[in-house]
Amino acid sequence: MAKIKTSFFCQNCGAQSPKWIGKCNSCNEWNTYVEEVIEKAPKSATPFSSSSTQRAAKPHRLNEIEQKLERRINLKDPELNRVLGGGMVPGSLILFGGEPGIGKSTLLLQMAVREADKKILYISGEESEQQVGMRADRIGKENEDCYVLTETSMQNIFIQIEAVQPDILIIDSIQTMHSANIESSPGSISQIRECTAELLKYAKESGTPVFLIGHITKEGSLAGPKVLEHMVDCVLVFEGDRNHVYRLVRSVKNRFGSTNELGIYEMQGSGLKAVENPSEILISNNEENLSGIAIASTIEGVRPIMVEIQALVSTAAYGMPQRTSTGFDTKRLNMLLAVLEKRCGFKLAAKDVFLNIAGGIKVNDPAIDLGVVCAIMSSTSNIPLNSKICLAAELSLSGELRPVNRTDQRISEAEKMGFEQIILSKYCKGIDPKNYSIEIVKVGKIEDAIKAVFG
Numbered sequence: 001m002a003k004i005k006t007s008f009f010c011q012n013c014g015a016q017s018p019k020w021i022g023k024c025n026s027c028n029e030w031n032t033y034v035e036e037v038i039e040k041a042p043k044s045a046t047p048f049s050s051s052s053t054q055r056a057a058k059p060h061r062l063n064e065i066e067q068k069l070e071r072r073i074n075l076k077d078p079e080l081n082r083v084l085g086g087g088m089v090p091g092s093l094i095l096f097g098g099e100p101g102i103g104k105s106t107l108l109l110q111m112a113v114r115e116a117d118k119k120i121l122y123i124s125g126e127e128s129e130q131q132v133g134m135r136a137d138r139i140g141k142e143n144e145d146c147y148v149l150t151e152t153s154m155q156n157i158f159i160q161i162e163a164v165q166p167d168i169l170i171i172d173s174i175q176t177m178h179s180a181n182i183e184s185s186p187g188s189i190s191q192i193r194e195c196t197a198e199l200l201k202y203a204k205e206s207g208t209p210v211f212l213i214g215h216i217t218k219e220g221s222l223a224g225p226k227v228l229e230h231m232v233d234c235v236l237v238f239e240g241d242r243n244h245v246y247r248l249v250r251s252v253k254n255r256f257g258s259t260n261e262l263g264i265y266e267m268q269g270s271g272l273k274a275v276e277n278p279s280e281i282l283i284s285n286n287e288e289n290l291s292g293i294a295i296a297s298t299i300e301g302v303r304p305i306m307v308e309i310q311a312l313v314s315t316a317a318y319g320m321p322q323r324t325s326t327g328f329d330t331k332r333l334n335m336l337l338a339v340l341e342k343r344c345g346f347k348l349a350a351k352d353v354f355l356n357i358a359g360g361i362k363v364n365d366p367a368i369d370l371g372v373v374c375a376i377m378s379s380t381s382n383i384p385l386n387s388k389i390c391l392a393a394e395l396s397l398s399g400e401l402r403p404v405n406r407t408d409q410r411i412s413e414a415e416k417m418g419f420e421q422i423i424l425s426k427y428c429k430g431i432d433p434k435n436y437s438i439e440i441v442k443v444g445k446i447e448d449a450i451k452a453v454f455g
Contacts, residue, residue, distance in 0.1 A: 006035050007035070011032045012027050013032075013226050014193065014224075072086055073209065076111070082261050085251075102247065104213050109139065110139050119147075121169050123149045123150075138270060138271070153180070170211045173215060174224070179195050200231055234253060235254075236251055247267060248361060258301055264278045282307050291385075296309055313352070321349065322354070325356070336373055339373075340377070366394040368392075370394075377454070421439040422440055423441045423442075424442050
């Protein structure tokens with residue numbers, strides 16, 4: 001009998017060590033090494049396992065490589081199409097992660113049952129066929145060629161793949177799959193790496209796009225080795241609060257498109273509904289003007305979005321003032337408060353400042369700096385801003401308003417949403433006010449912007 005060979009793997013980054021060590025030399029995490037069996041069984045001849053014959057490749061000069069446009073599969077879901085970069089590329093491997101209960105399985109099953117002209121194989125390792133069927137009935141069945149398989153063995157899965165020959169393959173989830181080539185338990189570093197490698201080989205050789213649903217850790221990162229994110233072509237993250245109806249799909253990695261795209265869904269009883277105009281849901285339709293609210297323009301990918309910034313400034317009840325922000329970088333908030341105190345003379349050092357981006361989204365665009373400052377000043381002075389004013393400018397440490405990119409798209413979106421005035425940096429080039437019906441106000445310093453907003 002052959003001796004069982006074992007090795008130690010870091011559960012955080014996937015690094016391997018012949019013996020147990022307390023601190024990982026790769027990611028510097030403590031107590032993450034777990035012993036796993038690495039003695040491989042005789043490989044079965046699955047159609048797309050790693051035992052198949054490797055094809056010989058020859059090197060080519062760069063100028064000899066023929067440039068071809070990627071043929072994309074146009075999905076019925078416009079938001080998923082946008083996040084993937086204009087459709088799904090054949091042979092791509094897509095990792096889809098998110099918190100438990102956020103709607104990952106619902107979104108992909110919804111895509112499967114609505115692609116009426118595609119043969120889709122949905123493989124579930126977490127739910128029974130009855131559970132998947134109940135969810136499909138709730139969503140609404142439109143695809144007669146949607147097959148459901150409850151299996152966790154990769155060898156059996158490839159046998160069914162050969163029989164069905166699907167156009168799209170969905171794995172729910174990769175942490176539940178196990179291969180006979182590795183003797184460790186499902187969900188371990190070795191199993192995730194081996195199963196993903198076999199699915200990657202199948203996707204590239206057959207040209208079939210594969211969706212992998214992945215779990216996340218308590219820190220919010222995708223579970224499994226970091227090499228998993230390097231192996232796949234796209235990494236999509238499903239975000240949102242389960243107590244709210246809106247869900248966001250962000251592209252963290254995309255080899256076939258931009259990583260700045262954002263898809264927005266509304267959770268309903270019949271599934272997830274794509275939100276075509278997110279500016280309408282992110283702005284409150286209050287008839288009364290309230291202090292501490294400003295509307296700013298941001299860009300997510302190629303889509304301009306109007307966001308509502310809410311601020312509350314109050315006297316600190318305790319010794320240390322609080323600085324709390326939701327959806328905005330707290331360090332940048334502290335920087336903007338320091339600029340207000342230094343350049344404009346507003347004493348905020350003894351004030352509690354709370355900031356919130358409405359709708360539960362996170363914004364990293366510096367163009368909302370002016371909106372954040374005006375919302376804070378509105379709450380400080382208890383003077384409401386005009387709800388028909390939109391703001392888009394970056395604030396520098398010197399108090400100067402810097403121009404932002406894609407200004408014309410921001411102006412067009414503000415005009416379409418019914419705003420009467422937009423305040424920009426005077427250093428924006430190529431903007432002709434005659435081309436727009438909205439009033440364009442250009443200012444150079446934060447003091448001038450506050451005068452233009454508050455009068």
